[in-house]
Amino acid sequence: MNPVKWFKVFNSVQWKMVIIYVLLLLIAMQLIGVYFFQKLEDTFYASFENDLKKQAKTLQEVVKYNMAPGTESDKQKREIDEILEKFPLDKSNTVQIIDHESIVIATTNSENSRKGQKNIRVNNVLQGNKESITEVIQKAGNRYMLYTYPIKHDGEIIGAIHMEAPMQEMYRTIRDINKILIKVTVASMVGASFLMIILARTITNPIKEITEQATIMAEGNFDRKVTVKSDDEIGKLASSFNHLAQHLRNALSQNEAEKGRLQSVLTNMSDGVIATDRKGRVIVFNRRAEEMLNKTIHHKEDINDILPRSHPIILPLTEERETFVELDLEDDAFTIIKITFTPVLRASRETIGLILVLQDVTEEEKLDRQRKEFVANVSHELRTPLTTIKSYLEALDEGGAMEEPELASRFLQVTRQEAERMTRLIHDLLQLSRLDAKNVQFHKQALQPKEILQNAGDRFAFQCRQKGIRFQLSIEDNLSRIYADRDQIHQLLDNLLSNAVKYTPEGGCVTLSAQQKRDGFVEVAVSDTGIGIPKKDLERIFERFYRVDKARSRLMGGTGLGLSIAKEIAEAHGGSIHMESELEKGTTVRFTLPSCEPEVNQP
Amino acid sequence: MIEHMKSLALVFLVTASIIQTLLLWYSSPSYQDNRITAFEDIPQIGHKDFKKHEIHELAAPPEILVHSKGKHQRILPSEAHQTLVEKLHHAQLENLNEITPSSARWERLINKESGLEFRFHHELPTGVIKGFFKGKETIPEEIENINRIWVFGEGDQNRVTIWLISDRTQTVTQATALIQDYKSLLNSAKQAGSTALLPFYKGEKPGLKKEDITEETIPRITYLPKKRLKVPHLTYKLEQIKVEHMKMILFRNPNYVKKTELSDQSFIYTELESLRNLRYDEKKKNMIYKNTGTESETSLPHVKELNTINAFMDRHNGWTGNYLLQSVEQDKNNNLNNYRFQLYVEGMPVFGPDNLPGFDTIRLVASQRVTEYERSLFFSPSRSEIKKPDYLPSAEEVFDSLKKQNLNLSDIQQIYPGYQAATEKKQLKLKPVWVVIFDNEKQGFLEISDTGRGTQWTGAKPNPS
Incomplete structure (x- = not known):
């Protein structure tokens, strides 16, 4: 196992606990050991010293009579030697009897050569400076305790007993105890370590298990x-x-x-949403955004690569911003997208991301355009007859035309026609306005569509004949009744039929037909073989003031609102209207009306 | 932060544990440095031949006169002298009582009986004499000093009579004692004795008559040879004791002795702890040691003091020659006794030389311990290098010299043989002389003149009065 692995193993809580515990135990045992051995050594030392003191005291009681002042002699020295020989002393100890001049006068056999020598160590005792002297010396690798005790006679120090006792035995005993303690320490440390490992495992194993569980949880389980x-x-x-x-x-x-x-x-969402991180990389988006942008978005893709902008977004944004992007689609269609950039801020105002909301505002734009166009159309449509009326009235007022009654009559007729046209226009606008505002009071009732259609055919049969147009009425017999406002339906049919007559050339044919649809609706179709409408105009043909050929329409007295009113009436009755046309071949406008008693014919 | 502290604590714990283990592993119990030399050999300055084993050897009378029915011989310190002293030492005194011998008794004792007269050159206290005898018999306190011990008797069953004679108090204390083989001892003494000596009591005519002896006085007899007495002239090489050796001997811890110069070539060595000092005169080569730390109010008996002195001297073989107790002077101020020991060469006391004071004597004061020790640091070895024939003046020459000085025997305490010392080229020359002790304790020396004809005086003036 390499060192890194060892480090990892011992860097665990379990081993840290074991190591700390063992070290604490070791230090504790060391401190206890030091104190114990200090005390043990002190005790042994004191005992050892006390033993020597006892021996010395006893010995001095015996030898002091042989050392009384004035009694010194060789004989007495021999007697002291004999005393030393017979005295029950520890034979391993060396004992010296020293006279008052510090001279060794008798000694145990082992140190006869010391006789006659001066022992300087005992001076302090001989001079009475110290009651006794205890020293420990090192000699030949062993420790010896030197103990000096005075010999007193009649209260006067007459000599000293100097004992030299080897301490090996004492230290051997201490070492033996030391060994026992070390063994006990080692055993207890091993045992304690084992127990500590178990204890640590009981603590760390659940933690390990929790850690593993946390890891698994982090993976999602x-x-x-x-x-x-x-x-x-x-x-x-x-x-x-x-x-x-x-x-x-x-x-x-x-x-x-x-x-x-x-x-x-x-x-x-109808709106597209793209979320990016602070660097502008996509992290979330919805399908709608892809649809609106008409491209595939990938995660982590840069937002500037996604948005069709000439200028890239400079990140990070700190304020909300809006921008509009116009996308050109096929067939000259376009899409306008409003993009709202909203920065995601932390409490510290730090930008951590960006949310883009893409809104398709094409319809709004179109409506807006239509509104503007409508206003322009209305203004234009109103101004045109007014201008005509004004010009004719001015001509009349100047008097030239009045001199020619025919001309003046024609001028007045024209003026009347323009005023009527303006009246129609205003009537249509008001009707449309009411329809838009749902202010029209529909007097719906069950009507026989056949009757309604026949009445309409009757009203336009004359015009058709005048214009040389063949009129056909084709109504199924089993049409169900419709629930509608008679007048409104009449107007609807009038608007459609008038257009058909208007744009069908002589020799053409206008057909009014009706049939029962399977979904219960009654479908009415007005077909002509007129000039037809280009396909591109079909979608907008129901728009207000929308004309395929404005000049011709105006010339024919149309307000440009007829189809719009027709559409509004059809839809106000719960039906629908649509147009089919082929240029130069004819046009068919179909609308449906709900049955009064809907019957669904099952196939 | 706390984590770092924990890590530091853990590292500290590990380090502390390791350090503590190492410290404990390598630590050992303390002990005193043993480099100091605990034991010092004591220099032995003299020769062990001069060692005195017992007090009686030290306090032995230096002169023994063998009286044998009118014949008189002198035995000076020698083997025979030692034998006689030993015998006397073992004599146990009994029945002590003071007597007043009649003149007839004295006359009979000197002229007709046999006996041994042990003479001290100076009177010695009774306490010293007690030590001379082994027995425990108490000598009456009235007798303060003893000059002579006279042993006589027939020796029946070895019992003898002993007189303890005090010249100062003119008293005789009689005792009896058993001396083993007395008769043979006496015979041996006769054989070992010198040539016959003539007894002189009142004049130059030898001999002693009953009428000459005054009643109740103790006769003091001077014994001189009829002819010149052959005594060798000795020359010794002088040896010197190193003062450093004396330091080693006298101080308990010579390593802590301070040396101070007192005056020109005079030094004092002091050991402050033990109140000991040693004055050393380098010019005179003598020393005085004093141990003032051991003065005791109670003085010991003379015997014990002598024992203390002998033990003290034995430790360093301080007896550099044959020294015998010469005198004991009591210092009444200190209640101490000054013991003066005289050097004897070839059995004769040595005097001088004048330029080496203290060469001939050693002075010691002792109570519980030796408190004073005065001696010369010069000494002569035991054997003479040069021995020349020489003589002591004859009795006639002695009397002639006295006559020339208008002196007679009544002015003289003692006349005994001795050596007068002189130094020459680091040599000690010993000239045989008659030591004349006058009544006033002064002494003069009478020797054969350098020409060999006649005598000449040295030392004290012949007329000391």
Whole structure:
């Protein structure tokens, strides 16, 4: 195992606990050992010294009579030698009897050569400076305790006993005890280490298990549980972890649900949404955004690569911004997208991302254009007859035309016609306005469509004959009754039939037909063989004031609102209207009306 | 931050543990440095031949006169002298009582009986004499000093009579004692004795008559040879004791002795702890050692003091020659006794030389311990290098010299043989002389003149009065 692995192994809490525990135990045992051995050594030392003191004291009681002042002699020295020989002394000790001049006068056999020598160590005792002297010296690798005790006679120091005792035995005993203690220490440390490993494992194993569980949880698996083996802190931790896991599981489920909902919302939003990180890389988008931009968006793709902008977005944005992008589609169609850039800010105002909301504002734009166009058309349509009326009235006023009654009559007729046209226009506009505002009071009632259609045919049969146009009425017999306002339906039919007559050349044919549809509606169709409408104008043909050929339409007295009114009436009755046309061949306008008693014919 | 602290604590724990383990592993119990030399050899300055084993050897009378029915011989310190002293030492005194011998008794004792007269050149206290005898018999306190011990009797069953004679108090204390083989001892003494000596009591005519002896006085007899007495002239090489050796001997811890110069070539060595000092005169080569730290109010008996002195001297073989107790002077101020020991060469006391004071004597003061020790640091070895024939003046020459000085025997305490010392080229020359002790304790020396004809005086003036 390489050092890094060893480091990893011992860097665990378990081994840290074991090492710390063992070291603390070791230090504690060392301190105890030091104190114990200090005390043990002191005790042994004191005992050893006391033993020597006892021996010296006893010996001095014996020899002091042989050393009384004035009694010194060789004989007495011999007697002292004999005393030393017979005295029950520890034979390993060396004993010297020293006279008052510090001279060794007798000694145990082992140190006869010392006789007659001066022992300087005993001076302090001989001079009475110290009651006794205890020293420890090192000699030949061994320690010796030197003990000097005075010999007193009649209260006067007459000599000294100097004892030299080897301390090997004492230190051997201490060493033996030391060995025992070391063995006990080692054994207890091994045992304690073993127990500590077990203890540490009981603590760290649940933690390890929790760690593994956390790792698994981090990978997304919340199903596993940590085993709760006890009711202590570790057990409570495991329980809390399981509880946490459960909560997380629930929270994640909720989050997933929320996410799903959010995804659903995103997916089904009419607006496109793109979210980026602070660097402008896409992190979230919905399908609508792709549709609106008409391109595939990828995660992490730069937003500037996605948006068709001439100038890239400079990130980060700190304020909300809006921009409009116009996308050119096929067939001269276009799409206008409004993009709202909203920065995602932290509390510290730091930008952490960007949300782009893409709104298709093409319809609004179109409506706006139509509105503007409508106003322009209305203005134009009103100004045109007014201008005509004004000019003719001015001509009349100048008097030239009045001199010619025919001319004046024609001028007045024209003026009347223009005023009528303006009246029609205003009438149509008001009707449209009422229809838009839903202010029209429909007096719906059950009507026989055949009757309505025949009446309309009757009204236009004369005009057709005048114009040399063949009029055909084709009505199915089993038409169901419709629930409609008679007048409104009349106007609807009038608008359609007048257009058909108007744009069908002589010799052409206008057909009014009706049939029962399977869905219960009654479909009425007005067909002509007129000039037809270009295909591109078909979509806008129901727009107000929309004309394929404005000049011709105006010339024919049209207000440009007839089809719009027809469409509004049809739709106000719950039906629909659409036009089919082929240029130079004719046009068919079909509208449906709901039956009064709807019958659904099953196929 | 806390984590760092924990890590530091862990590192500290590990380090502390390791350091503590190492410290404990390598630590050992303390002990005193043993480099100091604990034992010092004591220099032995003299020769062990001069060692005195017992007090009686030290306090032995230096002169023994063998009286044998009118014949008189002198035995000076020698093997025979030692034998006689030993015998006397073992004599156990009994029945002590003071007597007043009649003149007839004295006359009979000197002229007709046999006996041994042990003479001290100076009177010695009774306490010293007690030590001379082995027995425990108490000598009456009235007798303060003893000059002579006279042993006589027939020796029946070895019982003898002993007189303890005090010249100063003119008293005789009689005792009896058993001396083993007395008769043979006496015979041996006769054989070992010198040539016959003539007894002189009142004049130059030898001999002693009953009428000459005054009643109730103790006769003091001077014994001189009829002819010149052959005594060798000796020359010794002088040897010197190193003062450093004396330091080693006298101080308990010579390593802590301070040397101070007092005056020109005079030094004092002091050991402050033990209140000991040693004055050393380098010019005179003598020393005085004092141990003032051991003065005791109670003085010991003379015997014990002598024992203390002998033990003290034995430790360093301080007896550099044959020294015998010469005198004991009591210092009444200190209640101490000054013991003066005289050097004897070839059995005769040595005097001088004048330029080496203290060469001939050693002075010691002792109570519980030796408190004073005065001696010369010169000494002569035991064997003479040069021995020349020489003589002591005859009795006639002695009397002639006295006559020339208008002196007679009544002015003289003692006349005994001795050596007068002189130094020459680091040599000690010993000239045989008659030591004349006058009544006033002064002494003069009478020797054969350098020409060999006649005598000449040295030392004290012949007329000391």
